[in-house]
Amino acid sequence: MTKSENIYLVGLMGAGKTTIGRQLAKALAVPFYDSDKAIEERTGVDIPTIFEFEGEEGFRDREQKMLQELTKMQGIVLATGGGVILREENRNLLIKNGFIVYLQCSIERILERTRRDTQRPLLKTENPRERIETLFVQREPLYLACADYKIDTGIMQSKEVVEHILTAYRAINH
Ligand SMILES: Nc1ncnc2c1ncn2[C@@H]1O[C@H](COP(=O)(O)OP(=O)(O)OP(=O)(O)O)[C@@H](O)[C@H]1O
Ligand SMILES: O=C(O)C1=C[C@@H](O)[C@@H](O)[C@H](O)C1
Ligand SMILES: [Mg+2]
Numbered sequence: 001m002t003k004s005e006n007i008y009l010v011g012l013m014g015a016g017k018t019t020i021g022r023q024l025a026k027a028l029a030v031p032f033y034d035s036d037k038a039i040e041e042r043t044g045v046d047i048p049t050i051f052e053f054e055g056e057e058g059f060r061d062r063e064q065k066m067l068q069e070l071t072k073m074q075g076i077v078l079a080t081g082g083g084v085i086l087r088e089e090n091r092n093l094l095i096k097n098g099f100i101v102y103l104q105c106s107i108e109r110i111l112e113r114t115r116r117d118t119q120r121p122l123l124k125t126e127n128p129r130e131r132i133e134t135l136f137v138q139r140e141p142l143y144l145a146c147a148d149y150k151i152d153t154g155i156m157q158s159k160e161v162v163e164h165i166l167t168a169y170r171a172i173n174h
Pocket of ligand 1: 011012013014015016017018019020036079080081082113114153154157159161
């Protein structure tokens with residue numbers, strides 16, 4: 001990876017952005033950033049707490065500010081938050097500054113992977129399946145509109161996903 005290039009991972013909760021991002025950065029020997037983690041470090045509280053006190057819009061404002069900072073960096077792998085593509089300015093920042101990989105994943109798999117998790121406030125609902133279906137319908141067109149490359153993470157081990165992304169990334173960068 002040259003200094004002016006970045007890889008940005010987008011996709012729904014549980015699609016594997018954090019897991020795959022970490023492995024991808026290691027393979028490329030570049031720094032890895034996770035937008036959710038950066039927001040937690042900045043505020044000193046976890047994401048559910050931000051949602052509790054500031055609501056989703058408060059969290060989105062913090063997320064947008066963090067993305068403005070992170071997209072100024074060069075030569076990084078970034079795992080974005082699942083909802084980062086909801087704001088147009090965020091989408092434009094991502095498109096302008098990096099190679100965007102959409103980690104696609106079936107609703108079934110997402111439910112399996114997030115079942116025991118307490119860190120995803122949007123899934124704290126009576127019917128998580130319905131919530132994920134709604135998010136999927138709302139967001140899939142936005143992820144696709146941004147993506148330079150998409151890959152299904154529900155049917156492969158993360159190591160294999162990383163290899164595919166590296167191949168696609170190298171093909172466009174020669
Ligand atoms: N390709 C894969 N195969 C099997 N399990 C996976 C794969 N990718 C991720 N997982 C598992 O799924 C869970 C969710 O993954 P991860 O936290 O990376 O998702 P995320 O996209 O970062 O979610 P969020 O948007 O909520 O931060 C983890 O337990 C992880 O180990
Ligand atoms: O899909 C979403 O809207 C979210 C996903 C997570 O990465 C966090 O950014 C937060 O829980 C919201
Ligand atoms: Mg994550």
